Amino acid sequence: MAAEPPRYKPNPKLPRQALPLLDPDKRRRAADEVALGFSAEQAQAEAMRCLQCRKPVCVEACPLHIDIKRFISRIALGDWQGAHDVISEQSPFPGVCGRVCQHELFCENACVVGKKWDPVAIGSLERFAADHARLRMKELADSYPKPTGKKVALVGSGPASLIAAYDLVRLNYRVTVFEALHQLGGVMAYGIPNFRLPREILHEEIARLQNMGVEFVPDFIVGRTATLEDLFEEGYEAVFIGTGAGLPYLMGIPGENLIGVYTANEFLTRVNLMEAYKFPESPTPVRVGRHTIVVGGGNSAMDAARWAVRLGSDVTILYRRGRAELKARLEEIDHAEEEGVRFEFLAAPVALHGDENGYVREMECIRMELGEPDDSGRRAPVPIPGSEFRIPAETVIAAIGQAPNPTLQKATPQLMTKRGKIVINEWGETSLPHVFAGGDVVRGGSTVILAMKDGRAAARAIHEALSRERQPQEEVKA
Amino acid sequence: MSARILNKRQLAPEITLLDVEAPRIQRRWRAGQFIIIRPLEHSERIPLTIVDSCAERQSITMVIQAVGKTTREAVALEPGESLCDLVGPLGEPAEICTGERVLCMAGGVGVAELLPVARAYKEAGNTVVALCGARSDSYRILDEELRACCDELHWATDDGTFGFHGNVVQLLLSLAGPRSFAEGHVIGPIPMMKAAAEATREWGLKLHASLNPIMIDGTGMCGGCRVTVGGQVRFACVDGPCFDAHKVDFDEMTRRTRAYRDLEQIALQHDCRIGLGR
Ligand SMILES: Cc1cc2nc3c(=O)[nH]c(=O)nc-3n(C[C@H](O)[C@H](O)[C@H](O)COP(=O)(O)OP(=O)(O)OC[C@H]3O[C@@H](n4cnc5c(N)ncnc54)[C@H](O)[C@@H]3O)c2cc1C
Ligand code: FES
Numbered sequence: 123m124a125a126e127p128p129r130y131k132p133n134p135k136l137p138r139q140a141l142p143l144l145d146p147d148k149r150r151r152a153a154d155e156v157a158l159g160f161s162a163e164q165a166q167a168e169a170m171r172c173l174q175c176r177k178p179v180c181v182e183a184c185p186l187h188i189d190i191k192r193f194i195s196r197i198a199l200g201d202w203q204g205a206h207d208v209i210s211e212q213s214p215f216p217g218v219c220g221r222v223c224q225h226e227l228f229c230e231n232a233c234v235v236g237k238k239w240d241p242v243a244i245g246s247l248e249r250f251a252a253d254h255a256r257l258r259m260k261e262l263a264d265s266y267p268k269p270t271g272k273k274v275a276l277v278g279s280g281p282a283s284l285i286a287a288y289d290l291v292r293l294n295y296r297v298t299v300f301e302a303l304h305q306l307g308g309v310m311a312y313g314i315p316n317f318r319l320p321r322e323i324l325h326e327e328i329a330r331l332q333n334m335g336v337e338f339v340p341d342f343i344v345g346r347t348a349t350l351e352d353l354f355e356e357g358y359e360a361v362f363i364g365t366g367a368g369l370p371y372l373m374g375i376p377g378e379n380l381i382g383v384y385t386a387n388e389f390l391t392r393v394n395l396m397e398a399y400k401f402p403e404s405p406t407p408v409r410v411g412r413h414t415i416v417v418g419g420g421n422s423a424m425d426a427a428r429w430a431v432r433l434g435s436d437v438t439i440l441y442r443r444g445r446a447e448l449k450a451r452l453e454e455i456d457h458a459e460e461e462g463v464r465f466e467f468l469a470a471p472v473a474l475h476g477d478e479n480g481y482v483r484e485m486e487c488i489r490m491e492l493g494e495p496d497d498s499g500r501r502a503p504v505p506i507p508g509s510e511f512r513i514p515a516e517t518v519i520a521a522i523g524q525a526p527n528p529t530l531q532k533a534t535p536q537l538m539t540k541r542g543k544i545v546i547n548e549w550g551e552t553s554l555p556h557v558f559a560g561g562d563v564v565r566g567g568s569t570v571i572l573a574m575k576d577g578r579a580a581a582r583a584i585h586e587a588l589s590r591e592r593q594p595q596e597e598v599k600a
Numbered sequence: 601m602s603a604r605i606l607n608k609r610q611l612a613p614e615i616t617l618l619d620v621e622a623p624r625i626q627r628r629w630r631a632g633q634f635i636i637i638r639p640l641e642h643s644e645r646i647p648l649t650i651v652d653s654c655a656e657r658q659s660i661t662m663v664i665q666a667v668g669k670t671t672r673e674a675v676a677l678e679p680g681e682s683l684c685d686l687v688g689p690l691g692e693p694a695e696i697c698t699g700e701r702v703l704c705m706a707g708g709v710g711v712a713e714l715l716p717v718a719r720a721y722k723e724a725g726n727t728v729v730a731l732c733g734a735r736s737d738s739y740r741i742l743d744e745e746l747r748a749c750c751d752e753l754h755w756a757t758d759d760g761t762f763g764f765h766g767n768v769v770q771l772l773l774s775l776a777g778p779r780s781f782a783e784g785h786v787i788g789p790i791p792m793m794k795a796a797a798e799a800t801r802e803w804g805l806k807l808h809a810s811l812n813p814i815m816i817d818g819t820g821m822c823g824g825c826r827v828t829v830g831g832q833v834r835f836a837c838v839d840g841p842c843f844d845a846h847k848v849d850f851d852e853m854t855r856r857t858r859a860y861r862d863l864e865q866i867a868l869q870h871d872c873r874i875g876l877g878r
Contacts, residue, residue: 302687302817302819303817303819304638304645304684304685304687312817312821339601340601340685341601341685341686341687342601342687343687343688343690343819346628346688346689346690347624347625347628347687347688347689348624348628368819368820368821369820369821370821370822370823372823372826372833378833379826379828379833379852379856381855381856381858381859382859384823384824385822385823385824387821387822387823388816388822388823388824391816391817391821391822392816396644396645396816397642401863401866401867402863402866402867402869402870402871403870404642405642405643405644405669405670405867406644406645406816407860407863407864407866407867409859409860409863479855480852480855480856527819527820527821528820528838529819529820529838
């Protein structure tokens with residue numbers, strides 16, 4: 123596509139627009155979205171900061187290669203719909219990604235304006251474009267002809283599968299997405315809280331795929347409800363495995379099975395997927411006491427902590443490394459602090475103590491110091507002998523990471539894995555022909571955008587594999 | 601996927617049998633496995649053991665004791681209506697030995713859950729002795745079906761209105777002792793499974809227990825169903841639900857299954873207030 127000259131004069135020196143936020147006091151009792159999104163004036167002002175670089179490095183840095191430069195120019199010109207159309211060329215999920223993608227690591231990290239000033243708020247602009255296109259979603263989807271080509275099965279309905287579905291359906295494949303849970307979206311449905319990603323946004327963007335002809339089958343576990351082989355027998359010619367990393371690690375300390383001790387997955391599934399925050403109106407409860415301690419420093423830890431605040435608890439995040447090593451999105455860390463979450467750095471749990479009825483009451487911790495760099499290149503935390511201390515805790519949430527979901531692998535022993543992760547080659551193909559994989563099941567816990575990058579790469583590889591002229595297989599008669 | 605109810609039958613007060621359409625599960629399930637259902641759009645997810653299946657109707661059978669909100673929602677549905685969600689088969693099949701004299705023990709609604717295991721034992725060429733417990737004669741369920749696959753079937757009722765007067769563990773002790781059986785399977789309320797494990801600890805019996813902890817996803821994703829078996833933490837929904845009864849920490853499991861008792865009361869009161877309760 124030829125680059126269009128901007129018809130306005132960029133002004134990178136303008137201060138970066140601040141994303142309007144819900145007042146912290148109001149957040150503490152509601153599931154309402156925290157980030158409110160730019161006003162039209164703000165969006166236009168922010169878009170004007172974009173230099174419209176001849177060589178847009180942000181586009182290069184975006185794992186989906188969204189034409190950031192062009193969609194921003196549309197916003198600068200007040201053409202919201204046009205901006206959304208530009209994003210749609212690469213991604214049907216600007217509402218999701220505009221909210222949860224770690225822009226600071228990708229496009230905004232590359233942004234040239236950021237070399238001297240604050241980078242352009244690309245994420246917030248993406249969200250703005252999405253929020254102003256919500257009413258057009260149905261019409262957009264309907265403009266595609268319904269697919270008629272070969273059948274492809276996608277396992278799991280997380281971001282990896284969803285983007286693969288978008289790419290494949292546009293290439294005329296008949297796509298079916300099988301999801302184990304009753305709701306679609308993977309971690310975006312059961313893990314990421316509504317106050318970061320309102321469910322209407324997620325549902326609308328998934329509905330767009332549905333309207334384009336992608337078939338979704340919830341309550342279907344590949345490896346249990348049907349095997350991989352069954353899918354091929356039923357006429358699917360390629361399978362993509364995007365089953366994520368849902369198997370929670372446990373802390374492995376005494377007292378872990380006391381009542382009130384959750385994995386982040388259980389806590390978040392109860393609250394997000396089963397809507398325990400509405401209990402007793404919704405039937406699934408969650409137990410949140412006066413003091414909650416969340417162990418960990420990633421997105422799950424922030425999300426669990428921020429929910430616990432909203433459920434009325436006094437919340438501390440216990441992390442064995444320091445602030446600089448936190449792995450969550452920066453915005454999430456800031457928001458957690460604004461909402462009153464306390465951080466206890468350089469400390470780790472040693473044991474949990476309960477009362478006579480088996481309810482957790484206290485956490486025993488130990489201070490850590492940072493020692494030599496470990497495999498990950500980060501300085502490894504080392505316990506300081508004799509530094510044990512105790513803190514009250516009626517709720518404990520372990521957010522210390524996840525391993526790949528093992529169900530499909532267990533049912534498919536011929537599928538090559540390494541420490542639970544599915545092994546793929548450079549085209550995303552697994553050790554089984556026409557079986558591809560990507561996202562967290564390959565990477566271990568990762569991010570939405572990298573899962574999408576994998577899904578896109580797999581869709582391309584599937585297209586190549588299925589469009590290649592293959593020798594028709596002679597059936598051998600006995 | 602949603603699943604249409606084909607047939608509904610009251611087996612005893614509060615115990616209802618449902619046949620639902622589930623072609624894929626019907627083809628694949630094995631004794632000991634379970635499903636998760638969500639009766640209505642906003643219901644909880646609850647696990648239920650697969651009790652039987654019918655190839656002709658492509659259906660599976662579940663037996664539900666209506667004790668809480670969700671089970672009541674399920675049994676309130678009528679044939680022709682559908683369960684909002686049904687997923688499975690979940691868990692590992694029960695371990696079935698061959699050519700032994702085996703013990704099958706169950707109490708309450710567990711009697712229904714025992715049926716497929718007893719059948720599998722029988723089909724594998726074992727001599728099957730079943731001991732089943734019920735509150736009272738009118739609470740005995742699936743007697744005929746069990747008789748068809750067991751070499752011996754003994755009943756115990758708490759009030760003595762049928763068979764042995766007492767509970768199944770007392771019945772067991774009255775009938776058998778060390779080396780009476782090589783293997784066995786027990787399903788029922790936790791105190792009963794615990795008592796069965798205690799009673800047979802020195803019997804040289806390999807006893808499997810089908811555990812029923814609180815579950816949410818049933819796919820190994822949350823860890824809410826964790827139980828301690830032989831000092832190790834296991835996820836009942838994917839590693840189980842059957843474990844070595846002599847190694848299960850039943851006390852911990854008892855505490856964990858009671859974790860939401862108080863909150864369940866609040867939910868019931870809430871429903872009464874807004875007129876949903878029965
Ligand atoms: C609490 C939390 C917050 C996060 N926040 C962010 C964030 O802000 N930004 C960000 O970029 N990343 C975030 N992440 C990481 C991000 O969500 C994941 O990297 C991403 O969702 C992975 O996508 P995926 O498609 O590989 O799998 P998932 O999203 O994990 O989806 C996999 C799906 O497959 C289903 N499944 C599993 N096995 C089977 C089977 N056998 N058959 C059928 N279905 C199956 C699962 O039920 C699940 O729905 C967060 C993660 C968590 C846990
Ligand atoms: S029910 Fe969630 S892991 Fe077993």
